[in-house]
Amino acid sequence: MTDAxxxxxxxxxxxxxxxxxxxxxxxxxxxxxxxxxxxxxxxxDGETVGARVKTILLDSRPVDDIDRAIVRDGSTLALSGAxxxxxxxxxxxxxxxxxMRGTITYHADxxxxxxxxxxxVTVKLFNTLVDCLGPHFLRKGIVVPAADFAEAALSIPPAxxxxxxxxxxxNRPLSRSDVRRFAESAHAGGRxxxxxPGGDEATV
Amino acid sequence: xxxxxxxDMGAPGGPRVVRDPIGDYAGLGGRGMTSAxxxxxxxxxxxxxxxxxxxxxxxxxxxxxxAAMSGRISVGCKSPLTGGIKEANSGGQPAxxxxxxxxxxxxxxxxxxxxxxxRIVITKNEVIVEADNGLKMLPNYDLVEKMKKKYxxxxxxxxxxxxxxxxxxxxxxxxxxxELRPTRHAGRGGTGAVMGSKQVKVIVLDDTGCEMRRPANxxxxxEANKVFVAGLRxxxxxxxxxxxxxxxxxxxxxxxxxxxxxxxxxxxxFEGVSKISGETEAELEKKRGGNPTHGCHRxxxxxxxxxxxxxKGKYLTKQPEYETVWANGANCGIDDMDAIAxxxxxxxxYGLDTIEMGATIAVAMEAGLAKxxxxxxxxxxxxxxxxxxxxxxxxGNGAAVTAxxxxxEHAPVVKGQAMPAYDPRAVEGIGVTYATSPMGADHxxxxxxxxxxxxxxxxxxxxxxxxxxxxxxxxxxATAAIDxxxxxxxxxxxxxxxxxxxxxxxxxxxxxxxxxxxxxDVTALGKRILSMERDFNTRAGLTSQQDRLPHYFxxxxxxxxxxxxxxxxxxxxxVFAW
Numbered sequence: 061m062t063d064a065x066x067x068x069x070x071x072x073x074x075x076x077x078x079x080x081x082x083x084x085x086x087x088x089x090x091x092x093x094x095x096x097x098x099x100x101x102x103x104x105d106g107e108t109v110g111a112r113v114k115t116i117l118l119d120s121r122p123v124d125d126i127d128r129a130i131v132r133d134g135s136t137l138a139l140s141g142a143x144x145x146x147x148x149x150x151x152x153x154x155x156x157x158x159x160m161r162g163t164i165t166y167h168a169d170x171x172x173x174x175x176x177x178x179x180x181v182t183v184k185l186f187n188t189l190v191d192c193l194g195p196h197f198l199r200k201g202i203v204v205p206a207a208d209f210a211e212a213a214l215s216i217p218p219a220x221x222x223x224x225x226x227x228x229x230x231n232r233p234l235s236r237s238d239v240r241r242f243a244e245s246a247h248a249g250g251r252x253x254x255x256x257p258g259g260d261e262a263t264v
Numbered sequence: 265x266x267x268x269x270x271x272d273m274g275a276p277g278g279p280r281v282v283r284d285p286i287g288d289y290a291g292l293g294g295r296g297m298t299s300a301x302x303x304x305x306x307x308x309x310x311x312x313x314x315x316x317x318x319x320x321x322x323x324x325x326x327x328x329x330x331a332a333m334s335g336r337i338s339v340g341c342k343s344p345l346t347g348g349i350k351e352a353n354s355g356g357q358p359a360x361x362x363x364x365x366x367x368x369x370x371x372x373x374x375x376x377x378x379x380x381x382x383r384i385v386i387t388k389n390e391v392i393v394e395a396d397n398g399l400k401m402l403p404n405y406d407l408v409e410k411m412k413k414k415y416x417x418x419x420x421x422x423x424x425x426x427x428x429x430x431x432x433x434x435x436x437x438x439x440x441x442x443e444l445r446p447t448r449h450a451g452r453g454g455t456g457a458v459m460g461s462k463q464v465k466v467i468v469l470d471d472t473g474c475e476m477r478r479p480a481n482x483x484x485x486x487e488a489n490k491v492f493v494a495g496l497r498x499x500x501x502x503x504x505x506x507x508x509x510x511x512x513x514x515x516x517x518x519x520x521x522x523x524x525x526x527x528x529x530x531x532x533x534f535e536g537v538s539k540i541s542g543e544t545e546a547e548l549e550k551k552r553g554g555n556p557t558h559g560c561h562r563x564x565x566x567x568x569x570x571x572x573x574x575x576k577g578k579y580l581t582k583q584p585e586y587e588t589v590w591a592n593g594a595n596c597g598i599d600d601m602d603a604i605a606x607x608x609x610x611x612x613x614y615g616l617d618t619i620e621m622g623a624t625i626a627v628a629m630e631a632g633l634a635k636x637x638x639x640x641x642x643x644x645x646x647x648x649x650x651x652x653x654x655x656x657x658x659x660g661n662g663a664a665v666t667a668x669x670x671x672x673e674h675a676p677v678v679k680g681q682a683m684p685a686y687d688p689r690a691v692e693g694i695g696v697t698y699a700t701s702p703m704g705a706d707h708x709x710x711x712x713x714x715x716x717x718x719x720x721x722x723x724x725x726x727x728x729x730x731x732x733x734x735x736x737x738x739x740x741x742a743t744a745a746i747d748x749x750x751x752x753x754x755x756x757x758x759x760x761x762x763x764x765x766x767x768x769x770x771x772x773x774x775x776x777x778x779x780x781x782x783x784x785d786v787t788a789l790g791k792r793i794l795s796m797e798r799d800f801n802t803r804a805g806l807t808s809q810q811d812r813l814p815h816y817f818x819x820x821x822x823x824x825x826x827x828x829x830x831x832x833x834x835x836x837x838x839v840f841a842w
Contacts (some may be wrong), residue, residue, distance in 0.1 A: 070826075077545065081516055082538045115499065117520045120533075120824055138520040142500040144568075146707065147686045148514060149757055150693050151521055160693020163827045164522065186516040187543060188504050 067253040068209070068234060069226040073195045076204075076212050076254060080185040080194045083136070084202040084254075090133045091175030094118065095126040097137070104196050112192055114142035116153050121166035124154045130172030132181025141188035198256040206250035210243035228255075265328065265368045265477065266290070268301075271384065271393060274374025279382065279393040286368050292776075293325030294750025295351040296793050297369050298340025302349055303796040305371075308804035312344035313431055313461040315375035319507050321362070321422065321437075321467075322370075326749015328363025328477040331485075331772050332493050333752045335359045335561030337422075337439060339450035341458040345620070345662055346679040346704040347435040348354045348810075349802040352410050352455045353570070353708070355560035356439030356448035357420040358467075359750065364387075364474040365551025369383050372462045374563075378532055379412070381429070381465045385415070388473040399465045401426045403650070404438045404446035412444060412629040421446065421467040424603050425615025428456030431650050432660035433680075434620040435460060438612065441560050441569075441644035447582035448560050451617040453681060454484040454662075469530050480778030488771035493565050495765025499758035506568035506754060507557045511586035512542035514685075519594070522692035522824045525683070526594045527636045527675045531823045546570070548601060553577045566754055572605045581609035584618075591622020594628060597636030604639075607646055614650030616660065621646065625680030631670035644791050661828035676817075679704035688813055689822040689829045700811045700839045702797035708753055720745065748789050749773060798840060 070076055079192070089096050094116060098104045116123040117138040123129040130139065142152060151158040158165060183202075185193055213221055218236045225234035242252060268289065292300050298822055299322040310316035319341045337359035343350035353497045362370070365386055376382070380395035399407060404425040411421055420440050427435035435456030436449040450456075479485035497548035505513050518524045522532035538544060546556040553574040560569040560582075570583025584605055591609045592598060612620045625642050629636060633655075636642030648656035658669050663682040667675035676683040681704030690697025698705040746753055752767070759766045766783075774781055798813045803812075817829045 078538075078544070081541060081543045112500070115517055117517070118523045120520060122521060140517045141505050143514055143517055144501045144506055144511065144757065145514065146697065147518065147523070147691055147694050148501070149760075151692055153519065153697070157693060160696070162519075162691060163830065164690050164825045184516070186541075187509050188500070188512050188521075190543065221841065260506045263432055 063183045066227060066229040067201075067255060068226050070224060071226070071252050072224045073198050073256060074191075074217055075224045076198070076209070076222075077190050077194060078212050079202075079204050080197075080253075082208055083182050083184045083202075084197070084204045085198060086181050086183055086200065086202055087178055088131060088181045090131055090135075090177060090179035090181075091172060092121060092131060093127050093132060094129045094137065097131050098126070099103055102200060104193060104195050108192065112189060113139050114143060115140040115148075115152060118166050119166055122151050122153070122158070122161055123166045124158055126153065128168050129166055130168055130175070131181055132172060132175055134181075136182040136184070138184040138186065139189050139193065140186040153234050163187070170253050195256060198254060199258050201253050201255040203251050203253050206252050208244040209252045209254065210239050213239045214243070219253060265323070265363050265366055267367055268369045268371060269367045269391065269653065270371045270373060271391075272374045272380070273372060273376050273464065279376070281391045281393060289368065292731065293327070293368070294322055294336060294338040295353070295787065296748035296749060297322035298338045298351050298503055299793050299800075300342045300347060300372060301369065302342065302799040306313070306342050308342065308800050310342060310348070312342045312458060315589075317342045317458055317461070319367055319372040319458045319462060322368060322750070323359035323363040323378075325748070326772060327750055327774060328361075329479065329776060330476060331489055331776070332496065332561065332565045333755050334562050335563055336750045336752050337362070337450070338750060339437045339455045341455055342804070343453035343454075343704070344431070344457045344534075345454040345680075346681050348679060348704070348804050348806050349395055349453060349702055349797045350453035351703065352437070352450035352452045353753070354437070354439045354448045354450040355564075356441045356754065357561055358422050358439045360562060361420040361469040361471045364476060365469060366474075368528070370467065372459065372464055375461060376463045377413070379463075381463050383465060385469045385470070386467065386543070387470045387591075396465070401429060402465075403526055403615050403774040404615055405465060407678055408440055408444060408446050411466060415468055415470060415837060416777050418443060418470055418472055419444070420469045421466055422469070424456045424459045425462075425613060425617070426652065427615045427660055428460035429465070430657070430660065431457040431460045432493060432616070432649070432657070433665070434624070434649075434660050434662045436615045436617050436618045438615050441582070445582070447612050447614070449612070453704065456615050479776040481775040484775035485772065488768050488775055489766060492768035492772060493770060495762050496565050496755060496758050499761060499765070502566045502754060503760045504666075506566050509542035509546050510556060510568050510570050512545050512584070512589050513733070514586045515541045515589060516543065518686060521690060522822070523687045524590065524594055524842050525676070525685065525687045527597050528595060528630045529683070529687060529822075530674075532690050533824060534594035534597075537594065539599040539672065540593045540601050540604060542586070545572075545583065545601060545735040549583065552797065554583070556583060558583070564752065566752065568754060572608075572828075574602065581605050581612065584608040587685050588618040588622070591619050592625065595626045595685075596638045597637050598641055598642060599637075600639045601642065607643060609648060610643070610646045614646070616646070616649060619684050620662050621659070623676060624659050626662050627667045627672050627675060628659065630674060631666070631672050656763045664727065674814075674816060676814065677705060678813060679806065681705045687822050689817055689827050690825055692829060695813055695817070695829050696836065696839060699836050700707070701815050702794065702801050709810055748786070748793060790797055794840065808833075811836055
């Protein structure tokens, strides 16, 4: 998974906030619960998870119990704050109205428990969780398509690009033309690994 | 607010104004008021565009006071789109102003005997009904500008655009917001066509000289309002998500759940969702000097509205809502936020329902009139409707009519009204609402569905009242209170999740009116409203056969979950078995 082209250190999570909603890849221990992934593996405290993460979708299926929802290699995990409206209430974790989406609700089938080891998980963070949880993932490192990174970086004033992004592969600040080259590498399916200080900066 | 203003547009010698005491309608507001009057006074077999139909415009019970969130207005009639009863709801300023003018409702009756178009002006001291044919076919923005020049900036306007004058079934009644722009709409069901059939172009409201409505018990009211506001502010939906991102906060999660209807309900996920999500919309607005945190009426503390500027930083439209972005975005395969914002502006200006029209354009795309994803073509189709070309006349009458004209099977409608932004195959609970709501496919009128289907809260015997669990009952109480008081529906979940906020809502009502309503009283009122509406529909000729989804939702699975709508007919028929 993490055979990214380059590793970029990001000093401001807000500069890449838009990437969190699209999707990013992380490394995770698979066969563990969503709660384990968030708290033990990615250091988000349980109280924050309980108070803020109100809508959870695992492989497009609403999750009611994050202790029982098991992450596999290749899973997609989407996290959101509480949603408005009747459907928002129906999709909420542990919702009283959960049976109203019973045909799509996540149910563990027992096979997940046999899984172990490392795997790749796709994560999406939505709305209020972008600012709240994004930095936690960024500190451990996330992998995104180079084109998506380039789009986000090019929306920032050129002078800021050098301040915010540092290419750890070459150990120098990233320039605007560097970013444009990432955009070009998108055709070859290029990816970049982004990491924030305070986390794991080892180049893959 | 103890007067009903009746304007008979067809009276001999010209429109006649009568001020009636509220009488038997006392204690009702918003949808409660509109449905009570329509169900009692309108012949269910009348033609919706005929003289016997009535257009009822009613503020909420707390409108015109300092109660937070009390600025919603209801517009009711027999719907030209569904053939049944209709209540369409709008934000903006008119509710506050109309209530301070002392009117519990405006009722437009009859039909003019000439071809004149009328302007109605309501002030503290008079009601003027004047022919003003210079307003013919003015789009809403131009119309409101004209009214501003003539009457000043203190006014609020209720109007129809060209679509309403052309009596299209997708025509809206527009309401001006705090900036005096016609951006809020009583959108669903063709209420604008009924106003057009009464040949009323605009109602100008001016409450100069009027005071805020005062509660019976000011101290208790003030305290209740404080607790109510605090509750809304601390709840994550009303205090964080909606103010920051608006209703379009839903796009990403609904898409992720596979319930985001795409390309005319042909699948449940849209690849371009991140380009049109609430997160992207808010970021764009901030970058261009717009504002993603904005109230549609004074007294709103949720502030889920916003303003959307173009690339040059100039105002383009109000922040397009989730439903608008979905209908004209994913459902048409369009991922261009600026194009969707342009469509939103056009709808506001022409006075067209964004949900109905988005669904209609998607049907038109399936019919080959345009390609899915072609925003330019979609805009052209909207202009056809707004200017009344022959094709536009078809489109402006909604998805069902358009599907019929072009021989398309996939018309996602119930009782003739297009479905909103949730696929009922993935989320069956919303499918139940679509099917059984007296309003047609409606995502907001069905909160008070009984929890005795789909085994909500465990297995519940639907015939045993004591089987209803507390949360379900509280949902019905909360939403009945909201429907009948005219409060903004978005308070619903803060009220449900936080008992002190729910109590504060009851305290607001009781302290304002000097009553002692309990939750049970309000539930009874909500049930009464639904019973009246169902009764009207039955007398209008609607049967249980109209309480169904289109057949293909039962047979054609939706990706990615590959599910169909599986709720049995007999279960749908039990929803109102209380």
